[in-house]
Amino acid sequence: xxxxxxxxxxxxxxxxxxSTEEMEKLSFxxxxxxxRKGDSLIRQGTFSTNVAYLRSGLAKVHIAGPYHEQIVxxxxxxxxxxxxxxxxxxINQYSxxxxxxAEVCFIxxxxxxxxxxxxxxxxxxxxxxxxxxxxxxxxxCANRTQKQIRGKIADVLLEMSERIYGNEKFxxxxxxxxxxxxxxxxxxxxxxxxxxxxxxxxxxxxxxKVEITNKKSLxxxxxxx
Amino acid sequence: xxxxxxxxxxxxxxxxxxSTEEMEKLSFxxxxxxxRKGDSLIRQGTFSTNVAYLRSGLAKVHIAGPYHEQIVxxxxxxxxxxxxxxxxxxINQYSxxxxxxAEVCFIxxxxxxxxxxxxxxxxxxxxxxxxxxxxxxxxxCANRTQKQIRGKIADVLLEMSERIYGNEKFxxxxxxxxxxxxxxxxxxxxxxxxxxxxxxxxxxxxxxKVEITNKKSLxxxxxxx
DNA sequence: ACAAAAATGTGAGCTATATCACAAAATAGT
DNA sequence: ACTATTTTGTGATATAGCTCACATTTTTGT
Numbered sequence: 214x215x216x217x218x219x220x221x222x223x224x225x226x227x228x229x230x231x232s233t234e235e236m237e238k239l240s241f242x243x244x245x246x247x248x249r250k251g252d253s254l255i256r257q258g259t260f261s262t263n264v265a266y267l268r269s270g271l272a273k274v275h276i277a278g279p280y281h282e283q284i285v286x287x288x289x290x291x292x293x294x295x296x297x298x299x300x301x302x303x304i305n306q307y308s309x310x311x312x313x314x315a316e317v318c319f320i321x322x323x324x325x326x327x328x329x330x331x332x333x334x335x336x337x338x339x340x341x342x343x344x345x346x347x348x349x350x351x352x353x354c355a356n357r358t359q360k361q362i363r364g365k366i367a368d369v370l371l372e373m374s375e376r377i378y379g380n381e382k383f384x385x386x387x388x389x390x391x392x393x394x395x396x397x398x399x400x401x402x403x404x405x406x407x408x409x410x411x412x413x414x415x416x417x418x419x420x421x422k423v424e425i426t427n428k429k430s431l432x433x434x435x436x437x438x
Numbered sequence: 439x440x441x442x443x444x445x446x447x448x449x450x451x452x453x454x455x456x457s458t459e460e461m462e463k464l465s466f467x468x469x470x471x472x473x474r475k476g477d478s479l480i481r482q483g484t485f486s487t488n489v490a491y492l493r494s495g496l497a498k499v500h501i502a503g504p505y506h507e508q509i510v511x512x513x514x515x516x517x518x519x520x521x522x523x524x525x526x527x528x529i530n531q532y533s534x535x536x537x538x539x540a541e542v543c544f545i546x547x548x549x550x551x552x553x554x555x556x557x558x559x560x561x562x563x564x565x566x567x568x569x570x571x572x573x574x575x576x577x578x579c580a581n582r583t584q585k586q587i588r589g590k591i592a593d594v595l596l597e598m599s600e601r602i603y604g605n606e607k608f609x610x611x612x613x614x615x616x617x618x619x620x621x622x623x624x625x626x627x628x629x630x631x632x633x634x635x636x637x638x639x640x641x642x643x644x645x646x647k648v649e650i651t652n653k654k655s656l657x658x659x660x661x662x663x
Numbered sequence: 664a665c666a667a668a669a670a671t672g673t674g675a676g677c678t679a680t681a682t683c684a685c686a687a688a689a690t691a692g693t
Numbered sequence: 694a695c696t697a698t699t700t701t702g703t704g705a706t707a708t709a710g711c712t713c714a715c716a717t718t719t720t721t722g723t
Contacts, residue, residue, distance in 0.1 A: 296565070
Protein backbone atom coordinates (compact mmCIF):
# COMPACT_ATOMS: atom_id res chain seq x y z
CA UNK A 214 0.00 0.00 0.00
CA UNK A 215 1.17 3.47 -0.88
CA UNK A 216 0.16 6.13 1.52
CA UNK A 217 -0.16 8.75 -1.16
CA UNK A 218 -3.31 7.03 -2.25
CA UNK A 219 -6.27 8.65 -0.61
CA UNK A 220 -8.40 5.60 -0.95
CA UNK A 221 -5.73 3.50 0.70
CA UNK A 222 -5.56 5.96 3.57
CA UNK A 223 -9.26 5.63 4.11
CA UNK A 224 -8.93 1.93 3.87
CA UNK A 225 -6.27 1.64 6.51
CA UNK A 226 -8.16 3.99 8.76
CA UNK A 227 -11.27 1.89 8.36
CA UNK A 228 -9.33 -1.28 8.78
CA UNK A 229 -8.57 -0.46 12.38
CA UNK A 230 -12.28 -0.61 13.08
CA UNK A 231 -12.81 -3.96 11.43
CA SER A 232 -12.11 -7.35 12.88
CA THR A 233 -9.22 -9.31 11.45
CA GLU A 234 -11.59 -11.85 9.98
CA GLU A 235 -13.53 -9.21 8.15
CA MET A 236 -10.32 -7.72 6.85
CA GLU A 237 -9.17 -11.03 5.54
CA LYS A 238 -12.50 -11.91 4.05
CA LEU A 239 -12.46 -8.85 1.88
CA SER A 240 -10.02 -7.98 -0.79
CA PHE A 241 -8.50 -4.71 0.28
CA UNK A 242 -5.67 -4.86 -2.16
CA UNK A 243 -5.11 -1.58 -3.86
CA UNK A 244 -4.25 -2.16 -7.47
CA UNK A 245 -2.98 1.05 -8.99
CA UNK A 246 -3.15 0.94 -12.75
CA UNK A 247 -2.16 3.44 -15.40
CA UNK A 248 -4.37 4.06 -18.39
CA ARG A 249 -4.02 5.91 -21.63
CA LYS A 250 -6.44 7.88 -23.70
CA GLY A 251 -9.12 5.66 -25.12
CA ASP A 252 -8.87 2.95 -22.46
CA SER A 253 -12.18 1.88 -21.11
CA LEU A 254 -12.76 1.86 -17.35
CA ILE A 255 -16.43 0.97 -17.34
CA ARG A 256 -18.45 -0.41 -20.17
CA GLN A 257 -22.18 0.12 -20.37
CA GLY A 258 -24.10 -3.12 -20.17
CA THR A 259 -21.38 -5.03 -18.36
CA PHE A 260 -21.12 -6.09 -14.78
CA SER A 261 -18.54 -4.56 -12.44
CA THR A 262 -17.03 -6.03 -9.34
CA ASN A 263 -14.90 -3.01 -8.59
CA VAL A 264 -15.23 0.62 -7.85
CA ALA A 265 -12.61 2.65 -9.65
CA TYR A 266 -10.97 5.52 -7.85
CA LEU A 267 -9.63 8.00 -10.35
CA ARG A 268 -6.46 9.32 -8.74
CA SER A 269 -5.28 11.38 -11.65
CA GLY A 270 -6.29 12.11 -15.18
CA LEU A 271 -9.55 12.71 -16.98
CA ALA A 272 -12.35 10.53 -18.19
CA LYS A 273 -15.61 10.91 -20.01
CA VAL A 274 -18.88 9.40 -18.85
CA HIS A 275 -20.92 8.41 -21.87
CA ILE A 276 -24.04 6.51 -22.70
CA ALA A 277 -25.46 5.00 -25.84
CA GLY A 278 -28.35 7.29 -26.66
CA PRO A 279 -31.26 6.27 -28.86
CA TYR A 280 -29.38 7.53 -31.90
CA HIS A 281 -25.80 8.22 -31.08
CA GLU A 282 -23.33 8.29 -28.24
CA GLN A 283 -23.82 11.03 -25.73
CA ILE A 284 -21.06 12.30 -23.50
CA VAL A 285 -22.73 13.08 -20.24
CA UNK A 286 -19.94 14.70 -18.33
CA UNK A 287 -16.21 14.99 -17.98
CA UNK A 288 -14.78 13.54 -14.81
CA UNK A 289 -11.73 15.02 -13.21
CA UNK A 290 -9.73 13.30 -10.51
CA UNK A 291 -10.22 12.65 -7.66
CA UNK A 292 -13.43 10.80 -8.24
CA UNK A 293 -15.10 7.48 -7.62
CA UNK A 294 -16.41 5.74 -10.69
CA UNK A 295 -19.04 3.08 -10.98
CA UNK A 296 -20.92 3.80 -7.78
CA UNK A 297 -24.39 2.84 -9.01
CA UNK A 298 -23.21 -0.72 -9.51
CA UNK A 299 -22.18 -0.70 -5.87
CA UNK A 300 -25.67 0.13 -4.71
CA UNK A 301 -27.78 -2.47 -6.31
CA UNK A 302 -27.77 -1.90 -10.03
CA UNK A 303 -26.08 -4.97 -11.30
CA ILE A 304 -25.36 -3.67 -14.72
CA ASN A 305 -23.45 -0.54 -15.62
CA GLN A 306 -25.78 2.00 -17.11
CA TYR A 307 -22.99 4.04 -18.63
CA SER A 308 -19.45 3.80 -19.93
CA UNK A 309 -16.40 5.60 -18.64
CA UNK A 310 -13.42 6.07 -20.91
CA UNK A 311 -10.10 7.70 -20.19
CA UNK A 312 -9.46 10.85 -22.20
CA UNK A 313 -6.26 11.97 -20.56
CA UNK A 314 -3.64 9.69 -19.02
CA ALA A 315 -5.06 8.39 -15.79
CA GLU A 316 -4.07 6.52 -12.68
CA VAL A 317 -6.80 4.40 -11.25
CA CYS A 318 -7.09 2.41 -8.07
CA PHE A 319 -9.56 -0.44 -8.06
CA ILE A 320 -11.33 -1.73 -5.04
CA UNK A 321 -13.67 -4.64 -4.73
CA UNK A 322 -17.30 -3.61 -4.39
CA UNK A 323 -17.83 -5.55 -1.19
CA UNK A 324 -14.73 -4.10 0.35
CA UNK A 325 -15.92 -0.68 -0.69
CA UNK A 326 -19.27 -1.26 0.94
CA UNK A 327 -17.75 -2.24 4.22
CA UNK A 328 -15.58 0.84 4.09
CA UNK A 329 -18.75 2.85 3.84
CA UNK A 330 -20.27 1.02 6.76
CA UNK A 331 -17.23 1.41 8.94
CA UNK A 332 -16.67 5.02 8.07
CA UNK A 333 -19.54 7.51 8.19
CA UNK A 334 -17.25 10.35 7.14
CA UNK A 335 -16.41 8.46 4.01
CA UNK A 336 -20.08 7.74 3.33
CA UNK A 337 -20.74 11.37 3.74
CA UNK A 338 -18.10 12.25 1.22
CA UNK A 339 -19.51 9.80 -1.28
CA UNK A 340 -22.99 11.20 -0.89
CA UNK A 341 -21.60 14.63 -1.47
CA UNK A 342 -19.97 13.44 -4.66
CA UNK A 343 -23.18 11.81 -5.84
CA UNK A 344 -25.12 15.00 -5.23
CA UNK A 345 -22.54 17.05 -7.06
CA UNK A 346 -22.71 14.69 -10.01
CA UNK A 347 -26.43 15.02 -10.22
CA UNK A 348 -26.31 18.79 -10.07
CA UNK A 349 -23.65 18.87 -12.71
CA UNK A 350 -25.75 16.77 -15.02
CA UNK A 351 -28.70 19.10 -14.41
CA UNK A 352 -26.64 22.05 -15.40
CA UNK A 353 -25.16 20.39 -18.47
CA CYS A 354 -28.52 19.21 -19.58
CA ALA A 355 -30.15 22.62 -19.37
CA ASN A 356 -27.20 24.00 -21.24
CA ARG A 357 -27.21 21.52 -24.03
CA THR A 358 -30.91 21.71 -24.61
CA GLN A 359 -31.49 25.42 -24.40
CA LYS A 360 -28.53 27.22 -25.81
CA GLN A 361 -27.63 27.25 -29.40
CA ILE A 362 -24.42 25.91 -30.73
CA ARG A 363 -22.19 28.91 -30.22
CA GLY A 364 -23.27 29.20 -26.60
CA LYS A 365 -22.82 25.51 -25.96
CA ILE A 366 -19.32 25.44 -27.33
CA ALA A 367 -18.36 28.61 -25.52
CA ASP A 368 -19.58 26.86 -22.43
CA VAL A 369 -17.46 23.79 -22.97
CA LEU A 370 -14.36 25.86 -23.65
CA LEU A 371 -14.91 27.78 -20.43
CA GLU A 372 -15.47 24.60 -18.48
CA MET A 373 -12.26 23.13 -19.82
CA SER A 374 -10.32 26.22 -18.99
CA GLU A 375 -11.81 26.73 -15.54
CA ARG A 376 -12.98 23.53 -13.94
CA ILE A 377 -10.76 21.07 -15.75
CA TYR A 378 -7.42 22.74 -16.37
CA GLY A 379 -7.46 25.97 -14.41
CA ASN A 380 -5.66 27.65 -17.27
CA GLU A 381 -6.47 29.76 -20.29
CA LYS A 382 -4.25 27.52 -22.38
CA PHE A 383 -4.97 23.84 -22.60
CA UNK A 384 -5.17 20.90 -24.93
CA UNK A 385 -8.67 19.71 -25.72
CA UNK A 386 -8.77 16.03 -24.88
CA UNK A 387 -11.65 15.43 -27.29
CA UNK A 388 -11.95 15.43 -31.03
CA UNK A 389 -14.71 17.36 -32.73
CA UNK A 390 -16.90 14.33 -33.00
CA UNK A 391 -16.74 13.93 -29.23
CA UNK A 392 -17.29 17.62 -28.71
CA UNK A 393 -20.40 17.25 -30.80
CA UNK A 394 -21.58 14.42 -28.59
CA UNK A 395 -20.86 16.45 -25.49
CA UNK A 396 -22.81 19.37 -26.80
CA UNK A 397 -25.39 17.56 -28.86
CA UNK A 398 -24.61 18.77 -32.26
CA UNK A 399 -22.90 17.59 -35.35
CA UNK A 400 -19.19 17.37 -35.88
CA UNK A 401 -19.52 19.81 -38.78
CA UNK A 402 -21.21 22.45 -36.69
CA UNK A 403 -18.55 22.16 -34.04
CA UNK A 404 -15.91 22.69 -36.66
CA UNK A 405 -17.67 25.73 -38.07
CA UNK A 406 -18.12 27.38 -34.68
CA UNK A 407 -14.54 26.71 -33.67
CA UNK A 408 -13.10 28.32 -36.79
CA UNK A 409 -15.58 31.14 -36.40
CA UNK A 410 -14.33 31.77 -32.87
CA UNK A 411 -10.81 31.78 -34.13
CA UNK A 412 -11.60 34.27 -36.89
CA UNK A 413 -13.24 36.51 -34.31
CA UNK A 414 -10.07 36.42 -32.24
CA UNK A 415 -11.77 34.76 -29.29
CA UNK A 416 -9.55 31.72 -29.24
CA UNK A 417 -6.31 30.61 -30.81
CA UNK A 418 -6.10 27.10 -32.20
CA UNK A 419 -3.23 24.92 -33.23
CA UNK A 420 -4.10 21.29 -33.47
CA UNK A 421 -5.61 20.28 -30.16
CA LYS A 422 -4.12 23.28 -28.36
CA VAL A 423 -6.51 26.01 -27.45
CA GLU A 424 -5.86 29.35 -25.94
CA ILE A 425 -8.68 31.55 -24.82
CA THR A 426 -7.67 35.03 -25.84
CA ASN A 427 -10.93 36.83 -25.18
CA LYS A 428 -12.66 35.32 -22.23
CA LYS A 429 -15.18 38.12 -21.99
CA SER A 430 -16.56 37.34 -25.40
CA LEU A 431 -16.81 33.68 -24.52
CA UNK A 432 -18.71 34.49 -21.36
CA UNK A 433 -21.06 36.67 -23.35
CA UNK A 434 -21.61 34.04 -25.99
CA UNK A 435 -22.14 31.40 -23.35
CA UNK A 436 -24.70 33.52 -21.51
CA UNK A 437 -25.82 34.59 -24.88
CA UNK A 438 -27.01 34.98 -27.77
CA UNK B 439 -44.96 10.33 15.83
CA UNK B 440 -47.04 8.17 13.57
CA UNK B 441 -45.64 4.79 12.93
CA UNK B 442 -46.91 4.65 9.37
CA UNK B 443 -44.24 7.18 8.49
CA UNK B 444 -41.19 5.42 7.20
CA UNK B 445 -38.90 8.26 8.09
CA UNK B 446 -40.23 8.27 11.64
CA UNK B 447 -39.59 4.57 11.91
CA UNK B 448 -36.00 5.10 10.89
CA UNK B 449 -35.76 7.93 13.33
CA UNK B 450 -36.98 5.96 16.29
CA UNK B 451 -34.75 3.06 15.34
CA UNK B 452 -31.79 5.39 15.15
CA UNK B 453 -32.80 7.16 18.32
CA UNK B 454 -32.12 4.09 20.36
CA UNK B 455 -28.49 4.34 19.34
CA UNK B 456 -28.10 7.98 20.28
CA SER B 457 -27.56 9.44 23.70
CA THR B 458 -30.40 11.36 25.29
CA GLU B 459 -28.46 14.58 25.00
CA GLU B 460 -27.98 14.13 21.31
CA MET B 461 -31.64 13.34 20.90
CA GLU B 462 -32.64 16.50 22.70
CA LYS B 463 -30.16 18.66 20.93
CA LEU B 464 -31.63 17.77 17.57
CA SER B 465 -35.09 18.43 16.39
CA PHE B 466 -36.53 15.07 15.60
CA UNK B 467 -40.07 16.26 15.38
CA UNK B 468 -41.83 14.86 12.38
CA UNK B 469 -44.04 17.52 10.86
CA UNK B 470 -46.33 15.95 8.33
CA UNK B 471 -47.75 18.54 5.99
CA UNK B 472 -50.18 18.25 3.11
CA UNK B 473 -49.57 20.13 -0.09
CA ARG B 474 -51.58 20.85 -3.20
CA LYS B 475 -50.62 21.16 -6.81
CA GLY B 476 -48.46 24.20 -7.36
CA ASP B 477 -47.09 24.40 -3.82
CA SER B 478 -43.38 24.84 -3.65
CA LEU B 479 -41.28 22.49 -1.55
CA ILE B 480 -37.87 23.76 -2.50
CA ARG B 481 -37.01 26.98 -4.22
CA GLN B 482 -33.87 27.34 -6.28
CA GLY B 483 -31.54 29.93 -4.82
CA THR B 484 -32.85 29.69 -1.28
CA PHE B 485 -31.35 28.06 1.74
CA SER B 486 -32.94 24.96 3.29
CA THR B 487 -32.70 23.73 6.83
CA ASN B 488 -34.81 20.68 6.20
CA VAL B 489 -34.84 17.57 4.13
CA ALA B 490 -38.30 16.82 2.79
CA TYR B 491 -39.50 13.26 2.73
CA LEU B 492 -42.19 12.85 0.11
CA ARG B 493 -44.57 10.29 1.59
CA SER B 494 -47.20 10.48 -1.09
CA GLY B 495 -47.91 12.44 -4.22
CA LEU B 496 -45.85 13.72 -7.11
CA ALA B 497 -43.49 16.60 -7.60
CA LYS B 498 -41.42 18.08 -10.38
CA VAL B 499 -37.76 18.98 -10.04
CA HIS B 500 -37.07 22.04 -12.14
CA ILE B 501 -34.31 24.52 -12.72
CA ALA B 502 -34.13 27.93 -14.27
CA GLY B 503 -32.30 27.31 -17.51
CA PRO B 504 -30.48 30.03 -19.43
CA TYR B 505 -33.66 30.76 -21.37
CA HIS B 506 -36.59 29.11 -19.79
CA GLU B 507 -37.60 26.76 -17.04
CA GLN B 508 -36.57 23.16 -17.47
CA ILE B 509 -38.30 20.29 -15.76
CA VAL B 510 -35.57 17.86 -14.94
CA UNK B 511 -37.52 14.94 -13.63
CA UNK B 512 -40.75 13.86 -12.04
CA UNK B 513 -40.42 12.58 -8.50
CA UNK B 514 -42.71 9.93 -7.20
CA UNK B 515 -43.06 9.07 -3.52
CA UNK B 516 -41.33 7.77 -1.54
CA UNK B 517 -38.39 10.05 -2.05
CA UNK B 518 -36.06 12.37 -0.18
CA UNK B 519 -35.89 15.88 -1.51
CA UNK B 520 -33.20 18.46 -1.04
CA UNK B 521 -30.32 16.15 -0.33
CA UNK B 522 -27.57 18.24 -1.93
CA UNK B 523 -28.22 20.98 0.60
CA UNK B 524 -27.60 18.39 3.31
CA UNK B 525 -24.16 17.61 2.01
CA UNK B 526 -22.50 20.94 1.84
CA UNK B 527 -24.16 22.94 -0.91
CA UNK B 528 -25.66 25.74 1.04
CA ILE B 529 -28.00 26.94 -1.61
CA ASN B 530 -30.62 24.92 -3.41
CA GLN B 531 -29.63 24.43 -7.00
CA TYR B 532 -33.10 23.49 -8.12
CA SER B 533 -36.75 23.91 -7.25
CA UNK B 534 -39.22 21.22 -6.35
CA UNK B 535 -42.91 21.85 -6.80
CA UNK B 536 -45.85 19.62 -6.04
CA UNK B 537 -47.81 18.53 -9.09
CA UNK B 538 -50.18 16.07 -7.46
CA UNK B 539 -51.46 16.29 -3.89
CA ALA B 540 -48.60 15.37 -1.62
CA GLU B 541 -47.85 14.54 1.98
CA VAL B 542 -44.45 15.61 3.10
CA CYS B 543 -42.51 15.04 6.28
CA PHE B 544 -39.80 17.54 7.11
CA ILE B 545 -36.72 16.80 9.08
CA UNK B 546 -34.01 19.13 10.21
CA UNK B 547 -30.82 18.76 8.21
CA UNK B 548 -28.64 18.15 11.25
CA UNK B 549 -31.02 15.57 12.58
CA UNK B 550 -31.00 13.93 9.17
CA UNK B 551 -27.24 13.84 9.16
CA UNK B 552 -27.04 12.17 12.51
CA UNK B 553 -29.57 9.64 11.31
CA UNK B 554 -27.20 8.85 8.49
CA UNK B 555 -24.29 8.50 10.88
CA UNK B 556 -26.17 6.29 13.26
CA UNK B 557 -27.64 4.10 10.58
CA UNK B 558 -25.47 2.68 7.82
CA UNK B 559 -28.43 0.91 6.26
CA UNK B 560 -30.17 4.21 5.90
CA UNK B 561 -27.07 5.80 4.39
CA UNK B 562 -26.94 2.97 1.97
CA UNK B 563 -30.51 3.55 0.95
CA UNK B 564 -29.88 7.24 0.40
CA UNK B 565 -26.85 6.53 -1.73
CA UNK B 566 -28.94 4.16 -3.78
CA UNK B 567 -31.52 6.86 -4.31
CA UNK B 568 -28.86 9.37 -5.31
CA UNK B 569 -27.44 6.94 -7.86
CA UNK B 570 -30.86 6.22 -9.27
CA UNK B 571 -31.54 9.92 -9.63
CA UNK B 572 -28.35 10.44 -11.52
CA UNK B 573 -29.05 7.56 -13.86
CA UNK B 574 -32.55 8.80 -14.45
CA UNK B 575 -31.27 12.21 -15.37
CA UNK B 576 -28.80 10.61 -17.78
CA UNK B 577 -31.56 8.76 -19.49
CA UNK B 578 -33.91 11.74 -19.66
CA CYS B 579 -31.15 13.90 -20.99
CA ALA B 580 -30.24 11.57 -23.81
CA ASN B 581 -33.89 11.28 -24.64
CA ARG B 582 -34.64 14.94 -24.73
CA THR B 583 -31.62 15.82 -26.79
CA GLN B 584 -31.67 13.07 -29.35
CA LYS B 585 -35.21 12.17 -30.15
CA GLN B 586 -37.55 14.33 -32.03
CA ILE B 587 -40.73 15.67 -30.61
CA ARG B 588 -43.03 12.76 -31.34
CA GLY B 589 -40.59 10.36 -29.75
CA LYS B 590 -40.08 12.54 -26.71
CA ILE B 591 -43.74 12.91 -26.03
CA ALA B 592 -44.40 9.23 -26.60
CA ASP B 593 -41.69 8.67 -24.05
CA VAL B 594 -43.28 10.92 -21.46
CA LEU B 595 -46.68 9.31 -21.95
CA LEU B 596 -45.16 5.88 -21.45
CA GLU B 597 -43.28 7.01 -18.37
CA MET B 598 -46.45 8.43 -16.87
CA SER B 599 -48.37 5.28 -17.59
CA GLU B 600 -45.67 2.90 -16.41
CA ARG B 601 -43.41 4.41 -13.79
CA ILE B 602 -45.73 7.02 -12.36
CA TYR B 603 -49.24 5.63 -12.43
CA GLY B 604 -48.94 1.98 -13.35
CA ASN B 605 -52.04 2.30 -15.48
CA GLU B 606 -52.97 2.87 -19.11
CA LYS B 607 -55.43 5.54 -17.98
CA PHE B 608 -54.23 8.49 -15.99
CA UNK B 609 -54.53 12.20 -15.57
CA UNK B 610 -51.54 14.21 -16.78
CA UNK B 611 -50.45 16.36 -13.87
CA UNK B 612 -48.80 18.87 -16.17
CA UNK B 613 -50.09 21.40 -18.62
CA UNK B 614 -48.72 21.58 -22.13
CA UNK B 615 -46.36 24.37 -21.21
CA UNK B 616 -44.84 22.13 -18.54
CA UNK B 617 -44.78 19.20 -20.88
CA UNK B 618 -42.84 21.37 -23.25
CA UNK B 619 -40.35 22.19 -20.51
CA UNK B 620 -40.03 18.52 -19.64
CA UNK B 621 -39.37 17.59 -23.20
CA UNK B 622 -37.63 20.71 -24.38
CA UNK B 623 -39.97 21.96 -26.95
CA UNK B 624 -42.60 24.57 -27.34
CA UNK B 625 -46.09 24.46 -25.95
CA UNK B 626 -47.47 24.63 -29.48
CA UNK B 627 -45.53 21.62 -30.69
CA UNK B 628 -46.71 19.59 -27.71
CA UNK B 629 -50.27 20.47 -28.58
CA UNK B 630 -49.82 19.50 -32.19
CA UNK B 631 -48.29 16.14 -31.39
CA UNK B 632 -50.91 15.33 -28.80
CA UNK B 633 -53.79 15.96 -31.17
CA UNK B 634 -51.92 14.08 -33.87
CA UNK B 635 -51.62 11.06 -31.56
CA UNK B 636 -55.32 11.29 -30.84
CA UNK B 637 -56.20 11.43 -34.52
CA UNK B 638 -54.05 8.37 -35.12
CA UNK B 639 -55.98 6.54 -32.41
CA UNK B 640 -52.93 6.08 -30.22
CA UNK B 641 -54.35 7.91 -27.24
CA UNK B 642 -57.72 9.20 -26.10
CA UNK B 643 -57.87 12.64 -24.57
CA UNK B 644 -60.50 14.40 -22.55
CA UNK B 645 -59.17 17.37 -20.69
CA UNK B 646 -56.26 16.19 -18.60
CA LYS B 647 -57.31 12.56 -18.82
CA VAL B 648 -55.29 10.37 -21.08
CA GLU B 649 -55.83 6.83 -22.08
CA ILE B 650 -53.22 4.97 -24.02
CA THR B 651 -55.15 2.91 -26.52
CA ASN B 652 -52.28 1.74 -28.68
CA LYS B 653 -49.22 1.17 -26.58
CA LYS B 654 -47.38 -0.62 -29.36
CA SER B 655 -47.44 2.45 -31.53
CA LEU B 656 -46.22 4.60 -28.68
CA UNK B 657 -43.34 2.24 -28.07
CA UNK B 658 -42.46 2.35 -31.74
CA UNK B 659 -42.62 6.12 -31.88
CA UNK B 660 -40.57 6.38 -28.71
CA UNK B 661 -37.90 4.06 -30.06
CA UNK B 662 -38.50 5.74 -33.34
CA UNK B 663 -38.63 7.59 -35.87
C1' DA C 664 -73.68 31.36 -12.87
C1' DC C 665 -70.67 34.68 -14.94
C1' DA C 666 -66.79 37.14 -15.98
C1' DA C 667 -61.91 36.91 -16.08
C1' DA C 668 -57.93 34.28 -16.61
C1' DA C 669 -55.48 30.36 -18.10
C1' DA C 670 -54.83 26.75 -21.18
C1' DT C 671 -55.24 24.83 -25.72
C1' DG C 672 -55.65 24.37 -31.08
C1' DT C 673 -53.94 25.57 -35.42
C1' DG C 674 -52.12 28.21 -39.45
C1' DA C 675 -48.03 30.48 -41.87
C1' DG C 676 -43.54 31.70 -42.18
C1' DC C 677 -38.52 31.70 -40.64
C1' DT C 678 -34.23 29.92 -39.12
C1' DA C 679 -30.72 27.22 -36.90
C1' DT C 680 -28.60 23.34 -37.66
C1' DA C 681 -28.48 18.55 -39.42
C1' DT C 682 -27.12 16.08 -43.41
C1' DC C 683 -24.67 15.03 -47.54
C1' DA C 684 -20.61 15.36 -50.14
C1' DC C 685 -16.18 16.23 -50.90
C1' DA C 686 -11.35 18.26 -50.24
C1' DA C 687 -7.60 19.06 -47.29
C1' DA C 688 -4.88 18.24 -43.39
C1' DA C 689 -3.12 15.79 -39.58
C1' DT C 690 -1.92 11.40 -37.17
C1' DA C 691 -0.67 6.82 -36.74
C1' DG C 692 1.35 2.45 -38.16
C1' DT C 693 4.92 -0.11 -40.38
C1' DA D 694 9.50 8.19 -44.78
C1' DC D 695 5.24 6.72 -46.74
C1' DT D 696 0.66 4.91 -46.78
C1' DA D 697 -3.51 4.35 -44.62
C1' DT D 698 -6.58 6.12 -41.54
C1' DT D 699 -8.58 9.44 -38.86
C1' DT D 700 -9.72 14.06 -38.24
C1' DT D 701 -11.02 18.51 -39.85
C1' DG D 702 -12.90 22.42 -43.06
C1' DT D 703 -16.54 24.13 -45.88
C1' DG D 704 -20.27 24.52 -49.37
C1' DA D 705 -25.19 23.46 -50.68
C1' DT D 706 -29.59 21.78 -49.40
C1' DA D 707 -33.42 20.18 -46.64
C1' DT D 708 -36.31 20.30 -42.58
C1' DA D 709 -38.00 20.02 -37.79
C1' DG D 710 -39.78 22.73 -34.93
C1' DC D 711 -39.81 27.60 -33.05
C1' DT D 712 -42.11 31.95 -33.15
C1' DC D 713 -45.93 34.96 -33.89
C1' DA D 714 -50.77 35.54 -34.12
C1' DC D 715 -55.20 34.71 -33.13
C1' DA D 716 -59.45 31.71 -32.19
C1' DT D 717 -61.43 28.62 -29.15
C1' DT D 718 -62.01 26.10 -25.11
C1' DT D 719 -61.46 25.15 -20.26
C1' DT D 720 -60.76 26.45 -15.62
C1' DT D 721 -60.95 29.55 -11.75
C1' DG D 722 -62.74 32.78 -8.55
C1' DT D 723 -66.52 35.18 -6.50
